[in-house]
Amino acid sequence: VELEKRGIPAVAICTLPFERLVVSATHALRMPDLEVVFLPHPLADRSANQLDELVDEWLDRVAAGLTAGAASR
Amino acid sequence: VSALVEWATSYTVDDADAFQALAEEKRWGDGLPLVPATVEKVQAMLGPLAADSGRVLGLFPPRFGEATIESLAINAVMAGCRPGVLPIIVAAVEAMLEPQFNLFSIQATTHPGAVMLLVSGPIARQVGIHGGSGLFGPGFQANATIGRAIRLIQTNVGGAYPGETDLATQGTPAKFTFCFTENEDDSPYEPHRVTMGYDLAETTVTVAQAEAPHNLNDHVSEDPKGLLVTFAQTIATMGKNNAYLFDSDYFLVLGLEHANILHRYGWSKKDVQKHLFERARIPYRLWRLGGMAGMTPKPRYIDADDEDLLIPMCAQAEDVRILVGGGNGRHSCWIPTFGIGRSVTRRIGLV
Numbered sequence: 001v002e003l004e005k006r007g008i009p010a011v012a013i014c015t016l017p018f019e020r021l022v023v024s025a026t027h028a029l030r031m032p033d034l035e036v037v038f039l040p041h042p043l044a045d046r047s048a049n050q051l052d053e054l055v056d057e058w059l060d061r062v063a064a065g066l067t068a069g070a071a072s073r
Numbered sequence: 074v075s076a077l078v079e080w081a082t083s084y085t086v087d088d089a090d091a092f093q094a095l096a097e098e099k100r101w102g103d104g105l106p107l108v109p110a111t112v113e114k115v116q117a118m119l120g121p122l123a124a125d126s127g128r129v130l131g132l133f134p135p136r137f138g139e140a141t142i143e144s145l146a147i148n149a150v151m152a153g154c155r156p157g158v159l160p161i162i163v164a165a166v167e168a169m170l171e172p173q174f175n176l177f178s179i180q181a182t183t184h185p186g187a188v189m190l191l192v193s194g195p196i197a198r199q200v201g202i203h204g205g206s207g208l209f210g211p212g213f214q215a216n217a218t219i220g221r222a223i224r225l226i227q228t229n230v231g232g233a234y235p236g237e238t239d240l241a242t243q244g245t246p247a248k249f250t251f252c253f254t255e256n257e258d259d260s261p262y263e264p265h266r267v268t269m270g271y272d273l274a275e276t277t278v279t280v281a282q283a284e285a286p287h288n289l290n291d292h293v294s295e296d297p298k299g300l301l302v303t304f305a306q307t308i309a310t311m312g313k314n315n316a317y318l319f320d321s322d323y324f325l326v327l328g329l330e331h332a333n334i335l336h337r338y339g340w341s342k343k344d345v346q347k348h349l350f351e352r353a354r355i356p357y358r359l360w361r362l363g364g365m366a367g368m369t370p371k372p373r374y375i376d377a378d379d380e381d382l383l384i385p386m387c388a389q390a391e392d393v394r395i396l397v398g399g400g401n402g403r404h405s406c407w408i409p410t411f412g413i414g415r416s417v418t419r420r421i422g423l424v
Contacts, residue, residue, distance in 0.1 A: 021181050
């Protein structure tokens with residue numbers, strides 16, 4: 001949120017159980033279009049290899065989020 | 074928030090059942106019956122603060138709702154508070170909104186953290202906050218309702234809805250209400266506000282992101298040595314955020330008999346703080362096996378090759394906060410905290 005306010009593209013990353021919290025907070029902060037990537041939960045029980053796979057799976061989505069709003073910025 | 078404020082400014086029906094049904098529909102409660110927040114009662118709660126009712130103390134996360142004095146008064150009425158306690162609640166909310174308290178995290182975290190509210194000083198006595206036998210409840214109107222008002226504000230103003238935006242894995246009964254004062258009449262030590270640099274004649278609030286009190290039972294020690302072994306062994310446990318997150322303070326509430334033993338042997342609060350900081354520690358060889366090991370950067374003094382290193386439960390001796398409360402008996406308690414964020418003490422200004 002602070003990065004976006006300063007005009008620096010940012011993507012928030014969190015797991016799905018936090019979706020309502022994030023939506024509530026971003027709306028309250030009048031930043032409903034903030035790019036958020038919701039990962040499956042939980043992360044804590046994943047091995048390093050599994051985390052690597054998760055990164056491979058979601059990295060493009062994060063990168064897309066960083067560039068998606070560029071036109072409007 | 075504005076819906077609640079708007080609605081309460083026109084509500085005049087003093088009907089508990091009707092109000093309860095409406096509150097449940099609007100999700101304004103904590104599960105227990107609420108007092109109807111009629112215009113008349115809210116005005117009585119505001120009292121001399123009525124002229125200032127629209128003042129915004131800050132934005133209360135995670136919804137960033139406007140915490141106006143009026144919105145706090147409405148919640149105080151709903152919680153069952155008696156008129157006269159609003160200045161305490163205003164000061165507590167101002168303290169919670171201080172950046173070092175880290176309010177957003179405590180509102181949303183999976184950790185079972187409640188807002189602990191210590192009221193220290195003459196106003197605590199005046200409004201009937203109890204610090205003697207059984208101070209953590211049940212049974213004391215001011216303790217129960219002021220603490221409850223804080224929780225209702227967290228939900229109704231801040232938007233921390235349990236299970237949705239308040240994501241506590243299990244929560245804690247302390248989240249219903251957690252307000253008390255010290256037993257100043259019988260304590261051999263100075264009260265907390267004096268330790269924190271305030272005058273004895275002033276009244277302060279202290280808020281902390283606290284777990285429910287953990288019992289420290291020692292029925293046999295007659296000197297500080299044994300007593301503090303019991304305390305240190307109970308505090309040095311891996312299932313606490315304090316074992317892994319050091320940007321915080323925690324509280325020790327000494328029961329009278331334990332406090333008198335320490336005082337009789339000439340121990341100051343500082344002596345107890347220093348002792349517990351040094352002795353309440355976890356061997357690194359255990360510490361690294363569970364808890365939150367590896368999740369946060371290790372403090373610089375932790376040498377991964379030193380199996381015998383002892384890890385403290387806070388960053389410095391001053392982070393052990395010593396209070397005295399309760400009645401007869403050989404029990405004290407430890408109040409662990411969230412670990413990211415510090416307690417905030419403020420003078421009650423609006424009287």
